[in-house]
Amino acid sequence: MSTDVRVQQSVVANLSGRPAPVESGPFVIGLDPDTDSPHINYATPRPNAPITPADVTALVAAFREIDRKPRLEYVVSCAPDLEALLLNAGFAVEERHAYLTCVPSSLAVPSLPDGFTLREPGTDEQRAALSGAQHECFGGDPVATESDITRMARLQAQGGIAVMAVAGDGACAGGGQAVPPSGGVSEVAGIAVRLPYRRRGLAGAITAEVTGRLFAGGAEIAWLEASGEDSWRVYERVGYRPGGSRLYVVLD
Structure with missing residues (x-):
């Protein structure tokens, strides 16, 4: 298993460990009811899961339902087509980062x-x-x-x-x-x-x-x-x- 996939899986696990995580198709939203910070309440895709425009629409609706700003963080290689789907849905790129690893x-x-x-x-x-x-x-x-x-x-x-x-x-x-x-x-x-x-x-x-x-x-x-x-x-x-x-x- 690649490091990219392992890192992305760890992000999924981290968000799933929030007090009230929300599942939306191939995504998980890490909901913490005690804060509305978008840097804590954000979504990520499961690595290499198929994602459709309908999945993105449903994700936005899920964010609206829990009264949080729609926001995602993810390892690019684990969802290579997702950026285009998000941009088509009105999302904007906030930041791009290289991550570092240590063993x-x-x-x-x-x-x-x-x-x-x-x-x-x-x-x-x-x-x-x-x-x-x-x-x-x-x-x-x-x-x-x-x-x-x-x-x-x-x-x-x-x-x-x-x-x-x-x-x-x-x-x-x-x-x-x-x-x-x-x-x-x-x-x-x-x-x-x-x-x-x-x-x-x-x-x-x-x-x-x-x-x-x-x-x-x-x-x-x-x-x-x-x-x-x-x-x-x-x-x-x-x-x-x-x-x-x-x-x-x-x-x-």
């Missing part, structure tokens, strides 16, 4: 910068600190909501990974997480370092820690997406290598 033999663990510790958040207060730091780094509200805390606790309970970087004064400097592995594959996401703590190698240490914990638990492939050249270099230094292409598509 146990390629993982390179850097030294942790002096003055920091890495730990798993074990209380709601710590989960709020990590979630708030991630929001801050990605341009959102730095104050975590109850839904954020619940979502992170659920991820941990289901076998996912959450790691927070703690500075010497006890402040949360950043962190990252990974979804519960499926078929030996997991997505690493939310790697974040707050502005005062950057340029010290902390992002690489967080990424390696999250990835290493996945592998220690039996995962075979970790994958992620880079938001720019700087993060791409960070991930390559800890052992991630270019993989396939993913497409983000949305209907406004």
Whole structure:
């Protein structure tokens, strides 16, 4: 089985693990009733499933029924004809990304910068600190909501990974997480370092820690997406290598 297919299957499994997933023909929508964020409530196709224009129409109707913005993320090679169908239905390309993968033999663990510790958040207060730091780094509200805390606790309970970087004064400097592995594959996401703590190698240490914990638990492939050249270099230094292409598509 190709890496593209394994990664796409992991996305299907991740969305199916949402609190209230919705099946629509060859698609699954990862519905979380506690948030209307299109970056959490989105759809993906099952790899290599036949898809027709009628399936796309039904998918849009399913999104309308649950009052969410129609949006998809998927590995391009696993549904090569889908983009044209979506564009014909009025969707627009939001982003195109190359994803990177890491396997146990390629993982390179850097030294942790002096003055920091890495730990798993074990209380709601710590989960709020990590979630708030991630929001801050990605341009959102730095104050975590109850839904954020619940979502992170659920991820941990289901076998996912959450790691927070703690500075010497006890402040949360950043962190990252990974979804519960499926078929030996997991997505690493939310790697974040707050502005005062950057340029010290902390992002690489967080990424390696999250990835290493996945592998220690039996995962075979970790994958992620880079938001720019700087993060791409960070991930390559800890052992991630270019993989396939993913497409983000949305209907406004």
